[in-house]
Amino acid sequence: MLHRSCIFLIFLLSSFSPLGTAMLNLTLPGQHPNPEAVVQEVQRRVNVSLSRRQMLSYTINDQSTTCQTGNPIDDCWRCNPNWQLNRQRLADCGIGFGQYAIGGKGGRFYVVTDSSDHDAVNPRPGTLRYAVIQTEPLWIVFSANMHIRLSQELIFNSYKTVDGRGANVHITGGGCITLQYITNVIIHNIHIHHCYESGNTNVRSSPTHFGYRTKSDGDGISIFGARDIWIDHCSLSHCKDGLIDAVMGSTSITISNNFFSHHNEVMLLGHSDDYLPDSAMQVTIAFNHFGQKLVQRMPRCRRGYIHVVNNDFTEWEMYAIGGSGNPTINSQGNRYIAPFNYNAKEVTKRVETGEEEWREWNWRSEGDIMVNGAYFVASGAGVEVKYEKAYSVEPKSASFIEQLTMNAGVLGGRSNKLSKWTANGVAGGGGMILESGDDEDNSDDTFGSNAQSQTSSNSILFPVLTSLSCFLFLYVTATSALL
Numbered sequence: 001m002l003h004r005s006c007i008f009l010i011f012l013l014s015s016f017s018p019l020g021t022a023m024l025n026l027t028l029p030g031q032h033p034n035p036e037a038v039v040q041e042v043q044r045r046v047n048v049s050l051s052r053r054q055m056l057s058y059t060i061n062d063q064s065t066t067c068q069t070g071n072p073i074d075d076c077w078r079c080n081p082n083w084q085l086n087r088q089r090l091a092d093c094g095i096g097f098g099q100y101a102i103g104g105k106g107g108r109f110y111v112v113t114d115s116s117d118h119d120a121v122n123p124r125p126g127t128l129r130y131a132v133i134q135t136e137p138l139w140i141v142f143s144a145n146m147h148i149r150l151s152q153e154l155i156f157n158s159y160k161t162v163d164g165r166g167a168n169v170h171i172t173g174g175g176c177i178t179l180q181y182i183t184n185v186i187i188h189n190i191h192i193h194h195c196y197e198s199g200n201t202n203v204r205s206s207p208t209h210f211g212y213r214t215k216s217d218g219d220g221i222s223i224f225g226a227r228d229i230w231i232d233h234c235s236l237s238h239c240k241d242g243l244i245d246a247v248m249g250s251t252s253i254t255i256s257n258n259f260f261s262h263h264n265e266v267m268l269l270g271h272s273d274d275y276l277p278d279s280a281m282q283v284t285i286a287f288n289h290f291g292q293k294l295v296q297r298m299p300r301c302r303r304g305y306i307h308v309v310n311n312d313f314t315e316w317e318m319y320a321i322g323g324s325g326n327p328t329i330n331s332q333g334n335r336y337i338a339p340f341n342y343n344a345k346e347v348t349k350r351v352e353t354g355e356e357e358w359r360e361w362n363w364r365s366e367g368d369i370m371v372n373g374a375y376f377v378a379s380g381a382g383v384e385v386k387y388e389k390a391y392s393v394e395p396k397s398a399s400f401i402e403q404l405t406m407n408a409g410v411l412g413g414r415s416n417k418l419s420k421w422t423a424n425g426v427a428g429g430g431g432m433i434l435e436s437g438d439d440e441d442n443s444d445d446t447f448g449s450n451a452q453s454q455t456s457s458n459s460i461l462f463p464v465l466t467s468l469s470c471f472l473f474l475y476v477t478a479t480s481a482l483l
Contacts, residue, residue, distance in 0.1 A: 038096060039309075046333075053068040071404050099230075099254060101184050112131060112141070140161060141163050148171050148173075151198075152175055169191060176219060177221045178216075189232075197241075220236045235258065238262050243263055243266050248275070255284070256285075260298070265295070265296060287408060290316070308321065319344065322351050329361075
């Protein structure tokens with residue numbers, strides 16, 4: 001209630017005070033003050049990795065090396081043949097707006113050995129639910145292949161990495177993953193699918209707190225008022241609502257190297273057109289493969305700054321990128337392959353907005369490749385100067401797109417020891433094993449659609465910080481109005 005009251009007061013004051021309007025974006029902690037600089041750095045890192053790949057291919061006369069792919073995230077950790085000895089190196093490999101998400105770096109290792117999820121209030125040690133609610137930083141790995149059928153939504157605490165490398169891990173069932181009012185989470189190499197509505201029951205969110213959760217939407221991953229989030233190398237499909245939704249003041253997010261398929265409304269960024277704090281939302285969408293049986297929202301944006309770079313859009317039924325509420329969309333080096341439907345060739349869609357309004361929105365396409373009649377409707381005349389700095393590092397052509405996205409989705413079946421979570425039982429990267437036990441069920445390959453679960457409780461720290469920044473903002477704004 002305090003958080004919503006703060007937002008309402010900010011809205012009222014900003015409408016009367018020019019300073020209040022100028023400071024509105026400061027309501028989101030973690031917002032980068034110069035998003036164009038982040039765009040430029042992403043392109044620089046891609047260019048460096050592709051150049052290194054080209055030089056290596058000349059040296060060893062091998063165009064198919066699995067190491068130097070040109071993908072700066074993968075090359076950061078996969079080029080070390082003994083990467084499993086230092087798993088936490090992954091936390092240094094992020095790019096874009098979510099690059100500062102450290103997850104559980106520096107924390108202990110927790111080995112999930114129990115795939116069950118029978119009790120959302122009193123989870124058993126050894127389960128994934130027991131791990132993600134802990135208050136300390138944890139790097140979470142899996143002892144074997146697992147299918148985790150959630151009974152209710154899986155509510156995370158801050159500073160967690162879920163690292164599925166070395167195991168075939170599927171998460172399905174009620175609610176699926178909720179990241180609410182927390183910070184610093186990395187989710188890597190996990191299958192997330194067949195997530196359904198759940199809730200109207202108690203769910204634990206920390207060792208000392210559980211609370212009543214109303215009915216969830218059934219998202220694969222729900223990001224709600226959270227920041228410093230990185231979702232990488234996951235495969236997502238068949239969920240009730242969105243595959244990934246980021247709303248209610250979420251920011252500093254990178255969504256990279258994922259494979260999306262078999263879904264209608266893929267990704268929603270922004271709560272509503274009139275929810276002003278989402279103007280400070282910043283999201284990088286890079287190196288993903290938007291695959292078969294997708295309909296729309298790749299993503300659908302409300303407000304914020306969205307950088308869509310080097311993705312492969314191979315199928316959509318209605319549109320690829322949509323938006324309302326004047327979001328900034330910067331599309332660079334993507335490949336858009338339009339469907340055969342003559343009425344669905346346009347990549348972009350301004351949702352329920354007239355041209356007299358959206359013609360001023362900042363939607364740009366640079367270095368994109370349009371296939372099968374695809375076309376991108378740009379807008380925002382007169383903003384070229386603003387983007388000149390960002391474009392000083394030219395985005396690589398989308399002709400590299402197959403190379404950059406060839407490993408999108410969950411990694412597996414590789415030769416570089418992806419069959420082990422660690423070598424010889426040594427947990428590298430500065431941690432120790434927190435939990436161990438007997439694995440209950442790690443080999444079931446059938447994926448049911450058990451509908452139960454969802455909705456989480458707030459961690460204490462994030463609302464307190466938000467309230468403090470709120471009162472500071474109110475004080476400054478009120479003072480300026482009197483001058």
